[in-house]
Every structure is written in structure tokens, then in C-alpha cells.
Amino acid sequence: MVGQRPGPGPRIVAIRQMAQRFTYATLVLASFALLMLSKADTALVDGVRAKVVDAFAPILDAVSRPVTAGQEMVATVHEMTRLHEENARLREENERLLRWQTAARALEAENASLRDLLDYVPAPTARAISGRVIGDHGGAFAHSVILNAGSRDGVRKGQAAVTGDGLVGRVAEVGRLSSRVLLITDLNSRVPVLVETTRTRAILAGDNRERPRLMRLPNGAAVSSGDRIVTSGHAGALPPGIPVGIVASVTEGLIEVQPFVDRHRLEYVLVADTGLTGILASDPSASDGADQ
């Protein structure tokens, strides 16, 4: 590089160039091979991915902390400036909620007595594991986030990830310290859902846009914009009744759903451990990986 010594002979330069080209071609071929491997053996690739993400989890955790702290500070300042109107709103909401509480108490009592009459076996109650979002790659093609909770904390593949607003997605890969949640907007996401009022079954399919679509509706089913969509619990994949979104637009053959959960506001996520095995857990390598 310095140019003080005489350079290598032309033959050596040619050999070096050839070696460089060979390395480059090998790496390109290796990339293609990996691409095909990702398509063919998803269990193996997921396992490797989970291990590497685990190794990076402490770094991601540390790096995402100041951002979250800054975000919370901005939110606090923002809240303080409109404390007065927020108070008024909350007082109003509190009144409304108290009325709901009365209604809920009455329904609860009625429900209990009816269950007694029927010898009803209640559904297993969900245990929730909370995780912080430590990685969100963004971009046009990766609709997934990384949580700082893994198999050590009880997270299993296929479990539902929710926030107070509704369904976030489903756990797709689990490492010991971290896990990846596939968002409902991802191209690979398929969630069995119900239209809440009409109880019409459908599949909510992501397509990498902000609004996933409703598919596989029965013939003649009527869906109109403003309908609430909740999980159906069919196929045992997710617990039933989790709010998912609201029908935003209905055009010829295309029903778009606006999810309740905002991706950019995801900070803490609850992973619901319902004890359901789910369709994903039937994959033996997946459950093995989670148990280790």
C-alpha cells in the first residue's frame, strides 16, 4: 500500500485476483444455498436463528433501554402539559366504567349460577409472561419483533402475544433469553378470527402492508366497515376472544382490517400461556428446542 517496496510480479497479481474472484463466487453461491435451506428446513434455520438472537439479546436489551427511557420522559412531559383535560376525561371514563362494573358483577353472578346448573368445566386460565421489545428491524419485509423473554421465562412457540389493545402476533421462534414474535401484518401470518357481532369465521392474512386482509369468508357472509374482529380460537392456535382489529374498508373481494395494536408503540408485550398446545407445537423439533 505504501509503494516503497517493489510490487509483486504480474503473475502473483493475476493469481491473487483469481483467488479473490473465486472467494466472491463462493460467497454468492453460499448465500443462494442458505436461501434454499431457509425454504427447505425451517426448523433448523429457526433453531440457529434463535441461538444467535439469544447471543445478541443482552446487547439489544442494553441499546434499546435509553431509547425507551427517552420515550417515556417525552411521554411524561407531554402528559403533564395536559393534566387538566386528561383528568376530566378520566373522571368521565371512570363513571362510565363504574356502570360497566355493575353490569359485569351482575353478569358474573348470573354466569356462575348458570355454570353451576350446567356442571360447566371452565377453560384453563391464561398465565401471562411479560417481555420488553428489544428489537424491531422494520423495513418492508420483516414484520417481526424480538422480545427479551424466552424459554427460561416460559415462552413457547405458537403462543399469542398481546397488549392491552389487542393481539400483536404469535411467537415464531424461542431462544433461552429471547423470542421472536411474528406480527399479524407479516406475509406468513394467518390467524383464525371471528367477526364479533355476526360470529362469521374467517382467516386474517397478513401481506406485509399495514392492514391485513380477511380471507376464507363463507359465501354470502356480510361484513361491513366498523365491525370488530376477534380471535376465534379455532385450530387451538390462539385463545379465543382476543381483540384483533376493526374492519377498515370493504371493497370488491378485499376486506382490510386496521389492527388495534400500533407497531411503533409496542414496548411491553404479554405472552399468553394458555396451556393450549397449538398447531405449531405439533412440530416436534420446535417443542424440543423450547424445552432445552
Place this chain on the structure above:
Amino acid sequence: MKPTLGQKLDQLARNLTPFALTLILVVLDLVPLHLPSMARVAPMLTVVAVFHWAVYRPYLLPPSAVFLIGLLQDILGGTPLGVHALVLLSVHGIVVWQNRFLAGKSFGIVWLGFALILAAACLEVWVLMSVFHGTLIDADALSHQFLTTLGFYPPLSWLLIRWQQTILRVD
């Protein structure tokens, strides 16, 4: 005068910084910023870095390093393994191959070159992902990403040039 072992190690450590910096960009790419629509406009920082080093100091970020960075991006970002490795290798390959059009040119020309290569890289990601999933993927978000990445090029490239001049002690 022959450099001492200490000097050699010092230079080696400095020469490893382009790789380390690009790795940091991969991690930074993943930090959740909680900004509305950020996911749809996230800049492709690694493409900027790989392009930059391929233009100015290709030997400091060789194909093997580019491959590792792309692979890590695929693993952490959740994309099929090999997609970003291929795209970053292509960026590196095209720049090195067409180096006479870029090396030593004014900033405007290099930026224009970046725009063209970035467009090709975006097209390549789109084709690879569409073929992988067997469906035409919505390219709307990708076009936003193209524009933000183009906008991020001048500041990031300026920082990397400063780094080159102060830390790498060359030129």
C-alpha cells in the same frame, strides 16, 4: 523503516473498525425507535456502509466481511437467510467492478452512483423475497425505504469519511 509489532497491531485494530462499525449499524437498525411509520421507512444503513467502504477502501471490508454482515442482518431481522448477504455482496461487487466511475469523483457523482446501486439493491431484495414467498410483495414500503436511505447517505458517508481520516490515518 520497518514498523514495530506494536505499530502493526495498532494498524490492524484500526483496519478492523470498518467491519465493527458496520456491525454496530446492524444492531442500530434493530433498536425500536417507537416512531410512527418508522417500520415502513427504516433506512438500509448497512447498504450505505458497504457502498462507502467499497468505493473508498474496498480492502477494509472484503467480500467475506460483507457476507457475514448480511447474514447477521438476516438472522436478527427475521428475513430468509442469505437475502441481505446476497444484496450486500452485489452492492460490493458492482462498486468494485465499476470503481473507475466512482473512485476519486466528486460527492455529487458518488451520491448519484449510490442512488443507482441502491435502486438495483432494492429491486434485488424485492425479487428475492417475492420468489422466496411465491407471491408479488407490496413494494410501497420499499420505495419509502429507498428515499430515506438516499437521504441518510450524505450524513453517514460524511461521518465515515471523517472516521477514515482520523482513525484509519490514511489520506
